[in-house]
Every structure is written in structure tokens, then in C-alpha cells.
Amino acid sequence: MIIIMKPSASAQEIAEVEQKLHEYGFQTHPIYGEKKTIIGAIGDKSHLSMNQMLLMSGVENVVPIMRPYKLAGKELQKEPSVINVGGVPIGGKSLAIFAGPCAIESQEQLSQIAKQVKAAGANILRGGAFKPRSSPYSFAGLEEEGLKIMKRAGEENGMPICTEVLDTREVDLVAAYADILQIGARNMQNFKLLREVGKHNKPILLKRGLSSTIEEWLMAAEYIMSEGNEQVILCERGIRTFEPSTRNTFDLSAIPVVKELSHLPIIADPSHAAGTRKYVAPLANGAVAAGADGLMIEVHNCPEKALSDGEQSLTPAEFGDVMLHIDPIAKAIGRSL
Amino acid sequence: MIIIMKPSASAQEIAEVEQKLHEYGFQTHPIYGEKKTIIGAIGDKSHLSMNQMLLMSGVENVVPIMRPYKLAGKELQKEPSVINVGGVPIGGKSLAIFAGPCAIESQEQLSQIAKQVKAAGANILRGGAFKPRSSPYSFAGLEEEGLKIMKRAGEENGMPICTEVLDTREVDLVAAYADILQIGARNMQNFKLLREVGKHNKPILLKRGLSSTIEEWLMAAEYIMSEGNEQVILCERGIRTFEPSTRNTFDLSAIPVVKELSHLPIIADPSHAAGTRKYVAPLANGAVAAGADGLMIEVHNCPEKALSDGEQSLTPAEFGDVMLHIDPIAKAIGRSL
């Protein structure tokens, strides 16, 4: 770390900062400028935090040199990770297309949607059995019954299935059915849940929190990976800003930023970002053109009767149209469906 | 709800919207303007959501008339709630002052701090036994051992204790020791946890999420209250904005806004908002002057050795100084310590 001293810092204060750093095994390299002294400190931060240094008399600021994540970064693994889920590679040349309804409503509904999205080009089935709803009075999902429906719809159509888990007590149950466990945006910093899914051997789809920086997002991935499960797929789904035209602001830059900082695959969820079906196609096109490793799109056979998020769901026919445009865009940048 | 039709909406589309509303038992009141038609709809939204109406052909926008929360709002209870915790009223004329360290480190540490903050004017002891940390490699609290230490420190000093619960599996354990269960900012929309604490008969301190609107915050309170536990205390602790000078931006307006919309008490946490001890005193002064029902302030006997958040902790002496200024400010607006 680098300690920047105040212009008014005394020789005594500088000496005390160096002494503290030495106590914790750091080597110090002071640089005396005309107005300020800075101290480069080389050592192991695990027992002396930057914050402790900030509290010392005469210290103006402390700047980190190393990024806080190790497993999620590129230091140990430089090449992009490819995560295989039931024969579908995520993070390679071809795109992973997750599609399905927001909430699972019945076997008939889900089996029909699964068949249709598969035909249009989707390779992973998504759907919610446990739903986080902002009102306690809204439909919260079919729970285990939904998981059973989903497993069957996946098997019928040869598609791995992805569904959200909300509670540490339900991880085992969801993991018994799902091929990919989803951590939703609101739980991105539910650290107990992150640790719990980190103990399973199933790929985790980790959505970005509504107001999470990319660094916090990679630290959430680090939580999962630090428990032994390195199969983390990131999903950009929009962040909260002042702009009211869309439910969230889709952060396109997150795609190249994550690609630079991490080896983990990243997909995009234009449905939740837009919050309305009319903007799903342009956001999906943009995400693929910018290098996303896949898409997650809500599709419902009858959006106007959906029990959750109907307004952002495409019909199977609309989803088919989106896929038709994605194909040449993917090819234009050397990817494929 | 009010349905605003597009300028281009046809008579047929208007008729279909009305018909759908009638199907679900709504009365409709169309108003034909020069350019747009709007339809006032009176009825029970529990089976027909605004989103479903948004999907109908010709509909431009749907505007709610009623607020989404009932128990947390003022419809059923107009007078401010006063929540009593071990003899300390929260929400009345006198202020509730929560003080203590970020993390509980030892019996000696906590007992000493408790004694000092009590002497300076605090009436509730706060401290963390289960800590949410953004890095998986940071100290995460003493867990049950910390709860025991806290209980003893509270008893020694005649102070009710408040501590955070992170996991649905640990609610019973924490509730066995604590007088107030805290839901942290990152868990404000951990709906399973909200429901779980709603089943207990202990007051809940509900921190505002980093990027939660006040409406979402009141809906989180509604979750807890809908399970039967109406003892919810709100805590403003800063929101995430673009400004980097403070860890979060303390939203002073949240205090009068909550007072207008809800009967629940609201306190302020200037320590987490500022993220640095030097701004804690002015934010605490401002919060009390604006009408907060209390404060939550981090105090550590030796901040530079704190295992968590030392940079934002006051020493007991600094806390005493803050209390000395709070007293006349509270009196200036008709409150008391």
C-alpha cells in the first residue's frame, strides 16, 4: 500500500507511521516531495489494514496497490474460463442463451415454453421456483413443486436448467434439481448464501447487485470461489441510476471491464435491465456485439397473464426474432450461436 | 389505478382495456381529452397488476393511486409508534442512542466500552457478533461467543442490546440473546430473512439498503410486519451516489419523508454514512436537528486496533463530546436525550 502524508505531517508522525509498518513486517520506502511525503509499503496486508493506517496522525490517504480479489482475477488464471453445463460450454466461442419464464406456473406452461425457446436457439432453460418479490403480498413461486416441473421440462428438451436460490436453508433442495444455481441481484452481498453455494459443486450464476461496483461483484464471486467452487458465471442485469425511462440502466461497459479484470464468463440479462419488453432486442444485440458470453431472456407464452414480470417478457415468437438478429451479430465479432 | 392511453389508441383498444378491467371487477371511468384518453379504474389490484395492463395494446402508461404498503404507512395508524425496548422508548420525545463497537472482540473490550458510552448518554448497546464483510478473508465476528459477551455487557450496564442477524438459520440463536435484531443494509431485500425475523417478537432495526428507495424500505418493513411483528425501527445509514468524499451519502431528507409516510420511528447512523470518524459529529447533529428519533454511533476504545471499521469509530471521549452537543440541539427542537 501507499501512504500519503498530509502536507503538515511532522517528522515524528512520519517516523511513527514507518514504525507501525515495520511492526507488521512491512518494508517502507519513503519519498520526500516538496509538499508531501509518501511512503510505499511492501508486505502482507492480512494483519494490518489500510483503514488502520488511515487513522494514524498525519496520514492523509492510503492507496491500495493490489486488487482485493485473487481467485476471480487474472493473477492465477490468465485464460478465460469455460464452464461446461450439461454439454453447453459457457465462456467459449459460442453463446450461452438462457431463456424461460420469470416464474414457473405449471408443467404445461414450462414444457411448452422450453420446447419453443429450444427451437429458437436457446440452450439453457431458466425459470423461478423461489421468487424474491418486493411486496410480501405477491406470488412467491411454486417452490419444490416448481423445481420438479423445471427438471422435467429440462429433461424433455435436453436443456440444463437454471433457477434461483434465496435462502441458505434451501440450497441443498435447489441443488438437488438445478444444473445452475442463480444468486439474484438482491442477494449479491448475502455473504452467508454465497458461502453456502460455494460448498456445492454446481455452477453459480451470480447477478450483479443493483448498486454494486464491479469490484464488489468480483469480491462476491471470490466468496463463492474461496469455498472451493470456481464455476461462477457473472450476469450483468442493469444498475440503479437516476434515469427513470428503464427499470435499471444496463451497464454495457461492464462486459469489457469484466473481461479485462477476470477470467470468469459474463452474460447479459436485457429483460431485467430494461424492465419492458420493447427494449429487450436492442439491448440483447448491443450486449452480444460488445462481447457478452451469452444472454438471459425472459420468455412467456402469454405475457399478459404472467404471474410475475410479464411486462418484460417476450413471446416465443418475439424471442425467435431476437435470435435471428443475434446470429449475424455474433458472427460479425467471431462468435456463434 | 389510472390507465393513460397512447394518443394513437383506437376506440377498439380503449374498449378492450375497459373490458379487461371489468372482468377483474374494476369500475372504469374514462376521460376523453383532446389528444389522449385516460381511464380511472377503481377496484382491488390483488388479482390484476398494473404491469398486466401495461402490456395491453394502446396503453401508454399506468399510474398507481394507492401506496403499496399498508401496515408501514399511516392509513391504519396515524400516530407515531413508540417501541419500548427494556425500558427505553424509541420514537417518543427522548432520543434513543445506540453506541458500541462495530465488532465484538472480547468481554473486557465490550464491558469497558459499554460502561463508557452509558456514562456519556447512550441507552442501547450495539455491537456485531456476525459481521457481513465484503472480503471473504476478513474477520467475520465471534458468533455465539460474541452474543454471550454482549449479553453480559448489557446486563452489567443495564442496557438493552442490538446486534445483526445475517442468516435465516441463525435467527433463533441471535434472538435468544439480543433485545433488538438488526437487519443490515445488504440484507434489506433478503426477503426470507425479513419473513423469519417477522415471526419473532423482538424489535427489528431495519437499515436502509445502499440503493433502496424509501418506498422499497417501507416495503421491507411491510414484509416483517406482515408476519405479525410490528416493532420495526428504521435506520438511515447513507445511500450510494457518485460522490467519493464519504463512503455513502447521508440522506437527511429521508428523516422528514419517513415521518410523513410512516408511523415507524427512524434513527440515523452517521458512522456508516460518513465512513470516517471526522464527519460523524456534524452528521449526528444534523440528523437530530432534522427530527431523527435517535442515533447509532460506532465507538471503540482503541479504533486504531479495531478488527473492523476502526476508521469510522469514535473513542469514548469523542463520543462524549458528540453527546454534549446533541443535548442542546435536541432541546432546541423540543426533544431530549
Added chain:
Amino acid sequence: MIIIMKPSASAQEIAEVEQKLHEYGFQTHPIYGEKKTIIGAIGDKSHLSMNQMLLMSGVENVVPIMRPYKLAGKELQKEPSVINVGGVPIGGKSLAIFAGPCAIESQEQLSQIAKQVKAAGANILRGGAFKPRSSPYSFAGLEEEGLKIMKRAGEENGMPICTEVLDTREVDLVAAYADILQIGARNMQNFKLLREVGKHNKPILLKRGLSSTIEEWLMAAEYIMSEGNEQVILCERGIRTFEPSTRNTFDLSAIPVVKELSHLPIIADPSHAAGTRKYVAPLANGAVAAGADGLMIEVHNCPEKALSDGEQSLTPAEFGDVMLHIDPIAKAIGRSL
């Protein structure tokens, strides 16, 4: 407008609201719900604002029915506008590609860059003669000398030129040289400047303000158009959010939202959004795939010696690479370079 009365509003208060609306020539249509009364009001808002109604006793909220912009919206013109600048159509099937350095430094520099970007596919030359700099001590442009250099570089290469105007006193001067006048993000609500450029007959490139909503942006366009100049080209260049990885957060959704609300063309500036050259290519790809009518990209022959914004400038060779990828993406969605 729609007036929503408080649940506690009295019959007297409702009557007074209606009376006031009648005074200003509105027709009123009250709807009496179980808990609240709402009043639909049809009339001309130019003499009675929503804010005045908000102040009346018993009023809870006032909801607009009409959007506040007329000329920038689709009410009067439904088809997309195509703005022709020296033979380059902006807003049609083919893309407008603005390229050039942040600041004009010399004739040699600009003529060389112009030649290179033209060869790579750019059709409009951009460059700054008057530069808004966040420090008063930074290079602020060559001023009129820069305009002369730019004009000559444009003529040599058969490219229309686009440059920023900062001051009402300089509009005539800049308009004497430039083909397109640029209003920068920081001046998006400099209403005097908007009115001034609205009096000229030159196309205006209107950048989105750092924290402007799309509605405010269209209202800024309305300012220009209300003075008689309807040739406004919008430019999305990123908005300010909490995310520090990029200088601004590129708001991809703004492209389809503007396309829905307005007939004006919209281009994207990935250079200012990213603030670093390494993310320019993916953002450019994404913007075109999402339907932008063009791009504005900073190109400098020697970015490491640029007097302004070098870190986000591409070299001419890098710009050529970007164009090679843009071409098939444009074709994939039915556009062309």
C-alpha cells in the same frame, strides 16, 4: 393532468380544487374511489402549472398526462428525421461516423488525422477549438486559429466539420466555420446558449448532460427547436453513476428509448463514455448493434502526446480496426457504413 387527493381530503377541499381548475378553463372529471378521490383535468396547462395544484390543501400528488416536449417528440412528426450535412445524411440507413482529435493542435496534425480517418471510413471530422476543461490551468484550445485549421482540413478531405461552441458570444464565430455546432454535456442546460444556436441554420450536435434524464435532454432539444432550428442530432456519451471503472456509464438503453420518444437522430460517443481507449471498440460495437445512427470517436495520431484526453483516443490504425468490425455489425441489423 390528474390530481390525486389525499385519503383525508374533505368534500370542501375537493370542491376548491375543481373550482380552481374551472377558473383556468379546465374541464374536471372527478372519480370517487373507496379511499381516495382523483380528478382528471382536461385543458391548457400554459397558465396553470401542476406545481400550483400541488400546493392546494388536500392534494396528494399531480400526474402529467402529456409529455412536456412537442417539437422533439413524435406528435407532430412520426417519421425519423434525416439531417443532411454536406452530403452526409444523419439518421438514415447509413451510419454517420464522426472522428478526429479531442483538441486541434496544428494544421499538420489535423490534416493528417483527417486523411487517415476518412480513409478508414469516417465521414465527418470532429475536433475542439474551444475546450471546456475542468481545470483553469489546462490547455483550452486554439480558438479561432483552430477553427481555421479545421475548416482547411475538412475541405482538403471533403468532410463536413463539427466543433464545440461554449459561449453565447462565440456562436457567430464558430458558425462561420463549422458545419455542425456541438453543445457539450456540461452546457446541455445552458439555456441561453441553446437559444442562441437555435437562431442559426446549422445542425446542432447536442450531447446528453452527465446527469440528465432523457426527458431533460429532449427538453434541451426543444429549446433549440423552439427558436426555429430543427436540425438537432442527439449524442449519448455516458452518464454519471457510482461505478468507478469507466469515466461515465454508457447508457445503451438511451438509444432505443430516444428512438421511441423522438424523431431526432441519435449517435453514440464511446470515447467519452469509457474515458479510456481500451473499451472504445466494444462500446462502439454495442451502440451500433442497438441501433445508433452513428458514432463519434476520438482519434489522435499520437495519443501519448495529445494536449487533451489522450488516454481515450485511438490511433488511426486502431480506429481502422474498429471500423472493420462495425461494418458487419451494421449489416447484421440492416444498416451500412
Added chain:
Amino acid sequence: MIIIMKPSASAQEIAEVEQKLHEYGFQTHPIYGEKKTIIGAIGDKSHLSMNQMLLMSGVENVVPIMRPYKLAGKELQKEPSVINVGGVPIGGKSLAIFAGPCAIESQEQLSQIAKQVKAAGANILRGGAFKPRSSPYSFAGLEEEGLKIMKRAGEENGMPICTEVLDTREVDLVAAYADILQIGARNMQNFKLLREVGKHNKPILLKRGLSSTIEEWLMAAEYIMSEGNEQVILCERGIRTFEPSTRNTFDLSAIPVVKELSHLPIIADPSHAAGTRKYVAPLANGAVAAGADGLMIEVHNCPEKALSDGEQSLTPAEFGDVMLHIDPIAKAIGRSL
């Protein structure tokens, strides 16, 4: 500045960075860590920007050591500045209270309001003659006629007057009448206007931009001061966030942060922050308790007939009530009205 090299940086790249720094007269102090090298560079940044260093091969990041403002910071002046305006000191122990209507409407209106706010404790009259309005169709002020009215109302009541200037062409005119020139939030980075008012010898009230960081705000002050006018008064008026309950989010922390970084006085404008009269009193109380040097409050004799911003204006009687509460709060922290 400090240059942080990538973990992969070669000895050659490190040598080239040092060589470039030497060329520009910097002394370099490399520190070789286990994984990264950092280079402390001591010298004059005016000819070599951090951005230029960022572009060099092998460079990961560049960290500034010095703050970018000089005159606005505390380096040259440590003690708080007190700015005297017609006998009213701003920045000293007593509070400056600016009050008056949003827009000046008539002599009668303004003279009456001035008399009333003076009686209630205001010591500076504010009012708008040139109004920035988000719609081109709204009332934009009485212009020079308004300035004359204001001057007279000020003289009648022995109050200095403060009014906004929008356009470089109007600075001389406004300065001929006003005692304090106001730069509005939307013009905070209108650098030409900042330079122009910097050439006059009148105090400047500089409002914070809607999405400006405190550093950008102090840089805007630096612009004015760099032209020779050091009489700058800062005004916090709320920033743009995601929270819709208030027009802006009042950033209370800005008060202590500015007090720490700058010697300039800072006042608070609760009227524009709240956007609604009902929250003005608690925000005013909070701002004073947190250490603001004064307040700017909109007062209108008949808010429901105001031509601009009536919904956030207090009546003279309501303003009197606010003053009654401010008095003991000011005393509680050692200030006075």
C-alpha cells in the same frame, strides 16, 4: 504522482516510464514489490499529465498526490474566509440568511416579501431576474426590469441583494445592480461564465452542480478565483440520486467535507434540495446543526400564485417559524443568527 505498473510490466517498460518522467524534469523513486513495481514521481505536473503516463506500455494506474485546486484549498489560506457583503459577514460566527422569491414578479411583491423576511431574521435578499427554466415555454424572468425592482427592494430594507447571472453577455448588467452574483447549479461548469464573473469584484454565490463531486465544485471555485476574484461562497443545494421522494438529495456531508478541504464559506439551500415546502424546515435545521454558514430559502407572499417554484416556497409566516427554530440550534453549536 505515483505510477503503479502492471504485474506483467517488463524491466524495459519500467525503464521507459522512468525515462519519460526524467525528460519532463521529474525525480523518480521506484519501489519494487513482490508482484508490482510502483514509481513515485516528484515534479511539476503542468507539462506532463497523469493521463499521458496512463497511456504508456506496462502502466496499470496513476495516482495523484496533490489536490488539483490551489486557491480554493487550504494550502495557501488555512483560516476560514469571511466575505463581507454590505455589512453582512458570510463565513463568520453569525449566519447569513438569504431569503426571497424564486422569480421577481413586481415591485410590490418583492418589497413586501423583503420587508417580511427582514423582520423574520433574513439579512440578504434573493430573487431571480434571469431564470433558467427547463422548458422553453416557461416564464424566464423580468430581466433588467427585475434587477431594478430588486435593487430598490434591497435599498428600502437595508439588505444586500443576490441574483443569478446566466450568460456571459449579461454579467456587466447584473453586476451593475447586484451585490452578490449567483452561478446556478446548471452553470457550475460553464467555464466561460465562471471566468467572466471572476473578472468582477463582486462576491459570487456558486451553487453545486446537480451531479458534481465536491472536487469539481472546488475546481469551479478555482476558475473564478484564478481570474482574481477570491470572494466565492459555496451553496449546497442537493445532488441527483435515484431517490424520487425529493427533487434532489440534500448532501449534508458536503458541509463538513468542504469545511475540511477549503477556507471558503458554505451555505445550504434546503428549498431546491427538497423541491417541496414541507421538508424545508427539517433540512434547514439539519444544515445549520451540521455547521453551514448560512441558508438560502425561497419565500413567496403567495406561493400558490408564484410564477416559478411555488411548491417549494414558504410563506413569510412559515419562514418566520423556521427562523424561530434555527436560532436555538445555531446557539447550540456556538453560532448565532
